[in-house]
Amino acid sequence: MDHGWQPRDPERGGGRGAALLLVVALAIAGFLGFRADLLDAFTGPERVPAEVAPPAPPLDPAAVAAAVGPALVNIAVTLRPFGAAAAGSGIVLGADGEVLTSHHVIKGAETVLVTDVGTGVEYSAEVLGYDATADIALLALTGAGGLPTARLGSSARLRLRDEVLALGNAGGVGGTPTAVAGRVTDLNSTIVAQNSADLSRLALRGMVEVAAAVTAGQSGGALADRNGDVVGVITAASGQSGEPVPAGRVPNGYAVPIDRAMKVVQQIRAGVSAGTVHVGPTATLGVLISDAADGARLDVVLYGTPAWNAGLADGSVVVAVDGRPIADAKALRAEIDARRPADVVRLEVLENGGRRVVEAVLTESPPR
Structure with a gap:
């Protein structure tokens, strides 16, 4: 997510930061010189018809965090070209160390180190594949076994005003995942986001929007429903890095729907580089x-x-x-x-x- 578009695109791209995409208002993106091909494709937020579910039991943040937290990992990467570092989160899909995360967490990574939040055991990780346009990546942890795995739900079942919990490595400090609760405010948001690590922009469609104060480092973490099922992969937050949210304005977090994320995972598992999915x-x-x-x-x-x-x-x-x-x-x-x-x-x-x-x-x- 950059503050000024550079005239040329790198074919590839100090200090430790926490990975997060920050949402940039489309009008501002245009003023900053955002590329015309993206502006043409994204002209404003897209809304789906309101589908408000009948009243349901309130979400219990402690119970959901206890169910989902053990299946999360903290991710630390060293980046090219200057050896900078960044941190994010991941969701364990397989007991043998298959981990789902955001692409921008591992973009440009020379090394990827993953920590099991439950045991503190560290693993080196290999990037199996990714889809930069969907902001999804799949990792394999070296020597892992017997890891707790996340229970996946279906993002197709989400409805407006559903209570959800966002869990991840807030601030990139490691340790127990931070959990923030909120309600679903949109099921099909279109956003333009800015990567705080390399200052690149990314346009994302079909995002789940949540009225919750998602913070840097939670990227790649889990958006979970009241049953403790993972329904999304946290990827972005509204506002600018380090700026306070104006009084009366509720901050928003954004997640890739888990159904879409798993389509990318399935293609990577099949070993097929096609379309926007890169394998290997x-x-x-x-x-x-x-x-x-x-x-x-x-x-x-x-x-x-x-x-x-x-x-x-x-x-x-x-x-x-x-x-x-x-x-x-x-x-x-x-x-x-x-x-x-x-x-x-x-x-x-x-x-x-x-x-x-x-x-x-x-x-x-x-x-x-």
Whole structure:
């Protein structure tokens, strides 16, 4: 979530921070120069018809926290490029250490360290896959076994004014998850969010909005219903980092519906990189790119990277990958994201008025 859009998009992206996406009002995003392709797609909050459930027993925060808390983990990551650190939360799906979290928690991570909140045992983690556009990632903990697992509900059963509980690693300080209760105020929110770690923006649709003071570090944590079933993955909060909420205004939290999150998980489990879902290690060409009239311009070719080793230079324009035309930076990024480290790609480039084809051997990078 950035405070000013940079003119070029990195093909990949001090101090310890707690991961959270902060919601940016669409009007403000436009003023800051937010990319037109996202503004065209998101013109304002989308609402679904009110479906107010009959009165139900009140949610018992202590009971729900006791049921869900043992199946949560705290996540700490070190980030590229300067060794910064960030923290977030995760939801244990499998006793062998399969963990669901937010993509922005592990974006750019060099290392991922996960702590079982119940036992304090630490595990290193591998990123199995992710969908950046859905803000969902799946991890595997090395050497884990016998972990308590979350009981999943269905976000399709949520109704307006349902009481829910948001649980996660508030402040990124570790220890017992912090729980905040609130009511569902929207079932289909459209938001533009800003990542406090790398200052990138993300547009998200179909979010569950909750009138609750979700805070940094709870990203990747659980949104649970009164039965202790996980119905969402916490991903964002309203307001700007460090700013107090105006008097009389209730802060909002936002969560990815669990039904949608599990669709991404199922695709990752199937090992299929398709659409916006990336499975396995992330490959990189090692360039910063932007749109060009004929393709994707290499604004910066980083020293020692596959692009550098292939003899490419700043200003070259990639017009095809393995014979497939490249229309813009987004298309080049999608082609590279579909590859694996050590894959060889044939790049057709325009340079100094001429055209040539070069081969580059991709290397591994942190999740993008």
